[in-house]
Amino acid sequence: MIHQYKSNGYNIVMDVESGAVHVVDDVTYDVIALFEDTEISKIVEQLSDKYDKADIEEAISEVNQLKEDGQLFTQDIYQPFIEEFKDKRQTVVKALCLHIAHDCNLACKYCFAEEGEYHGRRAMMSFEVGKKALDFLVANSGSRVNLEVDFFGGEPLMNWDVVKQLVEYGRSLEEPNHKKFRFTLTTNGVLLNDEIMEYLNKEMSNVVLSLDGRKEVNDRMRPFRTGKGSYDLIVPKFQKLAESRNQSNYYVRGTFTRDNLDFSEDVKHFADLGFKQMSIEPVVGPEEDPYSIREEDLPKIMEEYDKLALEYIKREKEGRGFNFFHFMIDLNQGPCVYKRLSGCGSGTEYLAVTPWGDFYPCHQFVGNEEFLMGNVDEGIKRTDLVKTFGNCNVYSKEKCKNCFARFYCSGGCAANSFNFHGTINDAYEIGCEMERKRVECSIMIKAALADNEKEVY
Incomplete structure (x- = not known):
């Protein structure tokens, strides 16, 4: 193609x-x-x-x-072998998303987790449940050495003591099991302080900082439960943490909605605040929700990605560049062959764990009992779900077959596909349109910066 x-x-x-x-x-x-x-x-x-x-x-x-x-x-030399690959594929678990806290101190209006509750009850993961989850990961990781654990919520810092206990326990498992844990944490920043920052810098390979951009945008969508905005409290903390990590191994992660379709301004705002690592994602929700992205919004969104790409190039040439997650493509390696065949890995290599120890394919399926796969005491009980997710890839989705971007997105998000179409083997069309645009912008940026290097040379 x-x-x-x-x-x-x-x-x-x-x-x-x-x-x-x-x-x-x-x-x-x-x-x-x-x-x-x-x-x-x-x-x-x-x-x-x-x-x-x-x-x-x-x-x-x-x-x-x-x-x-x-x-x-x-x-395509791989498509003829996809059936054989699916039949013979042996997967190991390499990553867990630990829902360390099903509770939150903010009331974000677009939150798919319902202020941390995930369609259920407020709860904190105990050390015992987390310990069993780490034991499960080690036991089911095969010969893989590097394992990933993300502390997620709700707001993980509301259960900070257990986070630290689990990191310590994970480190104790490394040498005797020939493993290496890579811990990450996602936080809204409300509870950040110097002591926590010091610990994060010591133990966390990456930290995701939730911020939606300009003050008026962030405070409209990410208020406290009292209605007060969170921007003024968290931005100085995020700036301090980013500097303490030498502007690497973190992401400022925003969400744009119909209320800020001019999201390129929010990314520029991140950069003007001094952040070097950033991402801003489109909200995904039912069309009837007032903040949800709709098909009619796509022309404006495409325009914003074009504007952002030009700003990205401009700032890079001026020596004040930044990294934007969706513009980071490695053209030297080409589309990853493994990802062509395996998809995102949810339900096979990656699992989410609730505070009480239930396994789900990923954090976006948590609370949907149809996708309850097992628990930390009994292991994986729904092996049929493992097989279903293992067979989900760009070759199993009709909408992916003629899409030029399919090997860069690996078929897109299974949860979005299910929520909009009732099956994981479909695709969320609005997300697909945005992904195609981001791939085009990313490659154009590569061309423009290669031109600039020639001029400098």
């Missing part, structure tokens, strides 16, 4: 199956568009009004060479 598009003055051609990306001149761009379905003589004839014949023929020769080199018009 070939995907062609123009962006910021660049003619970009993606060879989807190989992952090769080409920035070409106008004549080559037009030749590629005709190459598969048109005879060579007809290509020359059709383009002769626009370009010199010699230039057209040279472009045809170059395209032929790229095809022979396996960089254009390549075939």
